[in-house]
Amino acid sequence: MAARGLAHFPDGHGLEPMFLQFIGRGFRSGMRPCNETDVYWFFTWTPSDNDKGVIESGRKLKQFVLANLTALKVPPEALAVIEGSETSDVFAVPLRFRAPLSLITASISKGGVCVAGDALHPMTPDLGQDGCAALEDSVVLARCLGEAILNDDGQGGGARSRGRIEQGLQEYASGFRRWRSVELVATAFVVGFIQQSSNAIVGFVRDRFLSGFLARRLLKIADYDCGTLWSMEPKDAAAEDIVIAGAGLAGLATALGLHRKGVRSLVLESSPSLRASGFAFATWKNAFRALDALGVGDKIRSQHLQAQTLRVMSSATGEIVREADLTQQGKREPHEFCCVRRDLLLKVLEEELPKGTIRYSSKIVSIEEDGNIKILQLADGSVLRAKVLIGCDGINSVVAKWLDLAKPSHSGRSAARGLAHYPNGHGFEPNFLQFIGNGFRYGMVHCNETDIYWFFTWTPSENDKGVDESAAKMKQFVLDKLRGSRNVPEDALAVIDKSEMGDVLAAPLRFRPPLSLIAASISKGNVCVAGDALHPMTPDLGQGGCAALEDGVVLARCLGEALAGEEDAVENERIEAALREYARIRRWRSVELIATAYTVGFIQQSNNVIVSFLRDKFLSGVLAGKLLKMAEHDCGTLSD
Ligand SMILES: Cc1cc2nc3c(=O)[nH]c(=O)nc-3n(C[C@H](O)[C@H](O)[C@H](O)COP(=O)(O)OP(=O)(O)OC[C@H]3O[C@@H](n4cnc5c(N)ncnc54)[C@H](O)[C@@H]3O)c2cc1C
Structure with missing residues (x-):
């Protein structure tokens, strides 16, 4: 007792x-x-x-x-x-304890369930360790479980996520706490038994020989280190010069641009492989200029079919409200437009990089500072020290958060995308078709002879709840909307029926409030952001990815020049100045793109009678003109 x-x-x-x-x-x-x-x-x-x-x-x-x-x-x-x-x-x-030997083979965790504290290792209080061990349990459990959850890339569905969580709990149970619990429970019992005994022999041996040993046992047990919430301390960190967070379009374009300038970088990608979700993206002249600067433009052109015409139709009347020649002469040279497969472009960019540039399954979860050095904590517990940190980690960027950029806002609209594959050729004309109005915006365009990419944006309502539960439901929803308008031709509908939809069936469309970027810190010291981490926008111009490629070229140019030559005492100042220059160049382009995309989307999707009338009668030309104007932008080459 x-x-x-x-x-x-x-x-x-x-x-x-x-x-x-x-x-x-x-x-x-x-x-x-x-x-x-x-x-x-x-x-x-x-x-x-x-x-x-x-x-x-x-x-x-x-x-x-x-x-x-x-x-x-x-x-x-x-x-x-x-x-x-x-x-x-x-x-x-009364003092109770769990028989220590029973813990050797016990299920401390089973599936997604486990125990900690006295529920795991009730012990006599003779070491004064029961509460201490409960605190250790919680740190280890939070570390194992936290890492399992953070390592989850969200792909592969619930079964894989569950598997990771179960593994995390097993690691907690068997990797760390089983033997510690056995040792604590057994030692506490033995210490209590000896210390409390009134037996003459035990008392004699204890007082003459064991008292020092027992006191040392107390201290030894207390010398245990359960570790921190991370499995590695910053002092053990590997050092890297330039770390790029995210192997999307922005991250790979930046890494390749730097590589072309002779500068090594390390790209950390949270997923276990390249993520090509979204299938394809509209690639305008400005993006081809960036791809040419990176030396991969022709590789991409050779695997895609150029679209000739942008045809915008009213889904309310079926009339063509605007037609624009996508190969027309621009200010300096002819326009060009392809719908590029994301997997293909990412692969081409990766192949051009030196082996080992991309480190997969490496999610940055926190950023700290040690002087000028950024200490990056990864979800797998490892730590990196970086001289330069470039956040290309998409719309939920941890780097943008660190820079205090405004949180992306919801536009109130959502988008679904799909890719239809026709092994024997799709037979469509090489045109980019768009149907606008009636509360939605639908577009379809070929990537090559066999693949047609489509997108559908709309403003969700209570009635649409659950449409994204399965690909079949999502497709049916899109088809019902398009059929309801009675003006979308059957062959355009057949594309949806035939398509694959991937793991993200529908995504809410978000954007960074453009005015917030006017005074925002796009770079701070040796940290900056690019791509969606900088300028998430609604997809109504088809420019988010194109602008990410522009960012990559400008950033590689600025940074590459700052890092050319030998390392010296003022290198950090040069790096900071280069990132400031990059931010200066990209700030207004970002503001303009986000604001224009939002406005175009709002007008094109509207089913308001007045907006629709103005759009179909007067604005359609302006809107199509805007698309081409945005695509005129020239981000320059790597050595401008
Ligand atoms: C419906 C829709 C249609 C679109 N259509 C077009 C179009 O036609 N044309 C166009 O140009 N753009 C389009 N876009 C926009 C385009 O998809 C994005 O702008 C572009 O993908 C941004 O690239 P990114 O590299 O900045 O970000 P992402 O493609 O999001 O890549 C970010 C990468 O970072 C990784 N990552 C995230 N967090 C971390 C972390 N903490 N640590 C390490 N890695 C991390 C991610 O796994 C990912 O691989 C569209 C967008 C939507 C939603």
């Missing part, structure tokens, strides 16, 4: 800051000051028939403890502590 109490001395207890223990004679008692006024004490003993009734009240229990301690001749100040305790603070409990 154990009795415990707390004595409160309002004017101070005056005791030395010492942990006193009195052992033998069938009991074990201890006391230690908590602070200047409170002293905690405990008393454990093996109950006998003579003690019956002592636990009935705090007063009786105090008397019992005092009688035993007085018989052992403990100093009067120790007795005063027991006497000074409120009787309501004194209570006794």
Whole structure:
């Protein structure tokens, strides 16, 4: 049994800051000051028939403890502590423990369930370790589970996520806490048994030989380190010059641009492989200029079919509201437009990079600073020190958060996308078709001879709930909307029926409030952002990815020049100036793109009678003109 109490001395207890223990004679008692006024004490003993009734009240229990301690001749100040305790603070409990051997093979975790603290390792209090071990449990459990969840790339569905969580719990149970629990429970029992024993031989051996050993055991058990919430400390971190977060279009374009400038970088990608979700993207002249600057433009052109015409039709009337020649002469050279397969472009960019540039399954979860160096904590527990950090980590960028950029806002609209594959050729004209109005915007365009990419944006309502539960439901929803307008031709509908939809069936469309970027820190010291991490926009211009490629070229140019030549004392200043220059070049382009995309989307999708009338009669030319104007932009080459 154990009795415990707390004595409160309002004017101070005056005791030395010492942990006193009195052992033998069938009991074990201890006391230690908590602070200047409170002293905690405990008393454990093996109950006998003579003690019956002592636990009935705090007063009786105090008397019992005092009688035993007085018989052992403990100093009067120790007795005063027991006497000074409120009787309501004194209570006794039987001491129980989990048989330590039973824990060796026990299921500390099973599937997604596990135990911690006394639920796992109830022990006698003789080491004073039960609460301490519960705290250790929670740190280890949070680390294992946190890493399992953070490592989850969201791909592969629920089964894979569950598998990771179960693995995390197993790691907690078997990797860390099983043997610690066994050791604690067993040691506490043995220490308690020896310390409390009134047996003459045990008492003799204990007092002559074992007391030092037992005290050392207490300290040894307390020397345990459960680790931090991360599995590695910053001092163990590997050092990298330039770290790029994210292997999307922005990250790979930046890495390739730097590589072309002779600068090595490391790209950390949270997914286990390249993520090509979204299938394809409209690639305008500005993006081809960037791809040419990176030296891969022709590779991409050779695998895609150029679209000749942009035809915008009203889904309300079926009329062509605007037709634009996508090969027309621009300010300096002819326009060009392809719908490029994302997987293909990402692969081409990756292939051009030196082996080992991309480190997969490497999600940055936090950023800290050590002077100019950025310390990057990854979800797998590893730590990297970076001289330069470039956030190309998409719309939910941790780097943008670190830079304090405004959180992306919801546009209130959503988008679905798909890709239809026709092994024997699709037979469509090489045109980019768009149907606008009636509360949605539908577009379809070929990538090559066999693949047609389509997108559908709309403003979700209560009635649409659940449409994104399966690809079949999503397709049916899109088809119903398009059929409802009665003006979308059957062959355009057949594309949806035939398509693959991937893991993201529908995504809410978000954008960074453009005005927030006017004064935002696009770069701060040696950190900056690019791509969606900088300028998430609604997809109504088809420019988000194109602008990410522009970013990559400009950033590689600025940074590459700053890093050319030998490292010297002012290198960091050059890096910071280069990132400021990049931010200066990209700020207004970003503001303009986001604002224009939002406005175009709002007007094109609207089913408001006045907006629709103005759009179809007067604005369609302006809107199509805007698309081409945005595509005129020239981000320059890597050495401008
Ligand atoms: C419906 C829709 C249609 C679109 N259509 C077009 C179009 O036609 N034309 C066009 O140009 N653009 C289009 N876009 C926009 C385009 O998809 C994006 O702008 C573009 O993909 C942005 O590229 P990115 O590299 O900046 O970001 P992402 O493509 O999002 O890549 C970010 C990468 O970073 C990784 N990552 C994220 N967090 C971390 C982390 N913490 N640590 C490490 N890695 C991390 C991700 O796994 C990902 O691989 C469209 C967007 C939508 C939603």
